Amino acid sequence: MNRIAICGLSNRAMGMYIEPIFTNFSDNNQIVGLLDPDPRRYELAKESFPKLNTVPLFSPDRFQQMVEEIRPNTIIVTSRDNTHIDYILQGLKNDLTVITEKPMVINANDARRVVEAEKNSNGKVIVTFNYRYNPFHRKIKEMILEGKIGRVTSVDLNWYVDTYHGASYFKRWNRNRKHSGGLSIHKSTHHFDLVNWWINQTPEQIFAYGALNYYGKNGELNPSPIDNRYCGSCEEKINCQYYMRWSNRRNNITAKDDHIKVDSIEKSSRNYTNYRPDSCIFDQEIDIEDTYAVTVKYKQGAFLSYSVNFSLPYEGYRLAINGTKGRIETQEFDEPSRVPFPIPEQTIDYYPLFGSKEVIHVVQNEGGHGGGDPLLQEDLFLGVDPVRPFPILAGAEAGAYSIAMGEAVWRSSKENRPFSIEELLREPSHPSH
Template sequence: MNRIVVCGLSNRALGMFIQPVITQFSQQNEIVGLLDPDGRRIEIARESFPSLSSIPVYHPNQFQQMIKETNANTVVVTSRDDTHIDYILQGLENDLTVITEKPMVTNANDAKRVMEAEARSNGKVIVAFNYRYNPFHRRIKEMILEGKIGRVTSVDLNWYIDTYHGASYFKRWNRDRNRSGGLSIHKSTHHFDLVNWWIDQKPEQVFAYGALNYYGKDGELNPSPTDHRYCSTCMEKQNCQYYMRWSNRRNNLAVKDDHIKSEGIEKSAQNYTNYRPDSCIFDHEIEIEDTYAVTVKYDKGAFLSYSVNFSLPYEGYRLAINGTKGRIETTEFHEPSRIPFPYPEQTIEYYPLFGSKEIIHVLQNEGGHGGGDPLLQEDLFMGVDPSRPYQILAGAEAGAYSIAVGEGVWRSAKENRPFSINELLKQTSDSSQLV
């Protein structure tokens, strides 16, 4: 029996981990402790899941007490990004299995600390990279393993975040690099891990350009240079195109924010103590980048050309993977309810180096992140699927490489120079494989 304690009662904790454990995987898993600094979040968890009412609750400084009293063997880390490191290290010190949301940590130095702690521990770290489990992403992995395109030589990945989703990062704590690592870590680690996993190569060097083009004090659509506004009380929101695209002018009701998981800003704020999820996206304090263009060099010769924008008319990505025997292409449009034009169904196009194009239709499953969440949950709470012929569940090293690339991106943009991944992780190259 997995005896699970949950550190950080975020919406992700409730929906991705607590709910399935209680409703689907209770024969093999039991939640035995909850930890969060916010009493209101504990109330929300217990209101949402009455079976948690008898479960003991703890403050962050009571981690060791929690493990002793609950006899836990598994820790789920779903707290704010910058606090992951504390719970991961304490979990490893107690030889526990640590399941952490991405990003594993917020900087390369902490990533190195996690790998070193895991090497000393009888426990292990699992990073919940659910995007690996998306059916299209699994099929691409399988095609590469089948040798369809030969040795991978280059990857082009362009990611698009729409104004609705992109603005949400700049309303909340994510806009503080000390808390999130910046968006090249908080968000792009998803993407860097996918590429690392697809091509099974280690990133060696990264160079990037980055800029703050849309948000912050110099945002061109800022109604005025006023600081410290909040959407729920702002007198200028009818002049804010970011707000009004998703709002009704007559009653100023914002539509549901899929990252806040509530019916409005005011209701969302009631789910936390002293937390404002509606800070102005044009505040002067914002200095993280919202646009990147990146090049990554890999140890087996591949190159990655990556870009991401956090304020675009639609959400999705375009991908091409080139190899010595052919090319894979796919385009995905996310969040159809927010796309104001017709768009094609996602397929995978395969172009052999010599021959005819093939169009591959992928069988999809239901669930979050393109059907990835339910499959990840099965691996986490039932054990890895023994019929799958390749590694998919991510460990600490995979988490660390994604973090190092992400930090290399923003540092390169700041310092205008390439960064070595080993320089960032302060380690020498070895022959171990990404997992």
């Protein structure tokens, strides 16, 4: 029996791990401990899953006591990003399997510490990069491995985050770099890992530009320069286009998604102690960027041209992968219920360098993140699929590269210079404590 402790009772913890463990994987997996600093989250978890009533709660400073008392084999880290490092290192010290949500940590120095700690442990780190499991993404990996486009020479990836999803990051703790590392880490590390996995090359150098164009104190759509407002009590929300796009004047019901699984902003505020996930997207304290343009050079010769924008009319991405023998293209429109116009079916277009175009209709499966979440859960709780022809589950090294790339992006945009990944992952001469 796999004995599991959950570190961080976030919405992600409940929807992605606790619920499926009880529903689909209880024969071989048992939740034996919960850890969170907020007693209200514990109460909410028990209300949602009565089976947790007998599972003990531990505060973050009682991690070692938790390990000794309940003897887990595995911990799942689903807490706020900046706390991941503490639980991962303590888990490895106790030779546990550590399953961590992405991003693994929030800076390259901590990523290096995790890699080193894993080398000295009988435990291991698994980073849950669920984008790898999306059926389109798996098919692209398969095509590259088959040599359909030859040696990969360049990748163009443009990611679009709509006004609902994008604004949600600026209402919550993600808006502070000290908590999230910024969106080049919290969000873009998903995308960097995906490209690294697809092309199987090692990132070497990055140059980037970044800006805060939509949110923060200078946001052009800010109804007024007042600070410290909250959506649930704001008297100006009817004049806020970001709020009203997803609400109505009758009852201000806000749309649902898997980032804030609640019926309303007001209800969400009651789900925490001394924290509100509805802070104003135009507050002065926001210190991260919402727009990036990035160039990456890989050691094996490929280039990546990447951009991401967190305030667009629709959600999705456009991708092109070029190689010595051809080209792969695809475009995704995510969250179709939030797209205000007809959208085409996603396909993969394959263009051989000399020959006819092929349009590939991919076999899909249900589940979150394009069908990726259920397959990831199976690998985590049943063991890696033995018939899969290539590895998907990510470890600490993949997590570290994605983090270093994300840090290089925002540092390059601040210092106006290229950053090498080796420079960021190299052991510092004066390690921070």
